[in-house]
Amino acid sequence: MTISTIKELLDAEVLCSEDSLSRHVYSACGCDLMSDVLAYVKDQGVLLTGLVNPQVIRTALMMDILAIVFVRSKMPTEEMLELANENGIAILSTDKRLYEACGILYSNGLVGNKVKS
Amino acid sequence: MSEPLVFRFDVDGDDFTSAGQASVQVKKNLRQLGLLPEIIRRVSIAMYEGEINMVIHAGGGKAEVQVDNECVTIILEDKGPGIKNIEQAMQEGFSTAPDAIRSLGFGAGMGLPNMKRYSDEMNISSVVGEGTKIVMKVFIR
Numbered sequence: 001m002t003i004s005t006i007k008e009l010l011d012a013e014v015l016c017s018e019d020s021l022s023r024h025v026y027s028a029c030g031c032d033l034m035s036d037v038l039a040y041v042k043d044q045g046v047l048l049t050g051l052v053n054p055q056v057i058r059t060a061l062m063m064d065i066l067a068i069v070f071v072r073s074k075m076p077t078e079e080m081l082e083l084a085n086e087n088g089i090a091i092l093s094t095d096k097r098l099y100e101a102c103g104i105l106y107s108n109g110l111v112g113n114k115v116k117s
Numbered sequence: 118m119s120e121p122l123v124f125r126f127d128v129d130g131d132d133f134t135s136a137g138q139a140s141v142q143v144k145k146n147l148r149q150l151g152l153l154p155e156i157i158r159r160v161s162i163a164m165y166e167g168e169i170n171m172v173i174h175a176g177g178g179k180a181e182v183q184v185d186n187e188c189v190t191i192i193l194e195d196k197g198p199g200i201k202n203i204e205q206a207m208q209e210g211f212s213t214a215p216d217a218i219r220s221l222g223f224g225a226g227m228g229l230p231n232m233k234r235y236s237d238e239m240n241i242s243s244v245v246g247e248g249t250k251i252v253m254k255v256f257i258r
């Protein structure tokens with residue numbers, strides 16, 4: 001699924017890295033716990049979260065995550081956007097809740113990622 | 118590369134907002150060196166969890182990353198309270214982090230297990246009341 005499809009399905013606003021909208025993501029994770037993201041997520045995925053702080057961006061960067069969707073209309077700071085932009089991570093914001101946003105992507109074919117042991 | 122490349126960082130313990138900055142810089146440096154993405158990812162995650170731990174549990178510390186032909190070595194050293202029971206601390210889910218840290222997305226007791234999972238070798242030496250030193254290696258080949 002492309003990031004641009006995610007934007008449409010979630011009726012989201014793109015806050016940075018517009019030029020990466022055509023990139024494909026292969027897995028997704030809906031999570032407010034960054035350590036779980038660091039433990040289980042595969043690369044080239046999208047992270048959906050209701051948590052907004054600089055560590056969310058840094059976590060995504062460490063994991064080679066391509067896009068972050070902030071749910072419930074949460075807005076990142078300029079500093080967070082700058083770091084994401086520098087690294088080509090797309091930032092989206094949607095007014096949907098985490099459960100709903102994940103459900104929409106899942107039912108449109110973007111499945112989660114298998115837990116690696 | 119005969120001499121190992123060395124990157125050094127002071128990790129500020131007063132400000133959670135900046136926690137992880139050294140790891141971001143290391144990721145950038147390793148990309149410039151052209152290491153495999155998979156290696157870079159493993160180093161970054163292991164260091165990032167360790168850096169966050171120094172901030173939330175030890176009031177900051179020092180980080181050093183060495184790169185040679187064989188491996189990337191991450192050395193994290195702090196003068197924090199030390200770890201009383203290392204075996205217990207290594208268990209998934211064990212955490213002494215306060216709730217305030219949990220609401221920031223950390224403190225789930227997954228840090229040390231993650232560091233172990235993503236590194237090829239990990240060695241913890243810790244003295245209660247003196248501090249903690251963690252050395253992790255990720256082999257390049």
Ligand SMILES: Nc1ncnc2c1ncn2[C@@H]1O[C@H](COP(=O)(O)OP(=O)(O)O)[C@@H](O)[C@H]1O
Binds near residue numbers: 175213214228
């Ligand atoms: N650098 C450190 N100094 C002192 N204690 C630490 C340090 N790193 C980890 N610990 C202890 O080990 C526990 C487990 O660490 P970790 O697995 O990273 O979980 P978390 O950070 O989520 O609590 C921590 O809760 C803390 O008690």
Ligand SMILES: [Mg+2]
Binds near residue numbers: 227
């Ligand atoms: Mg931790």
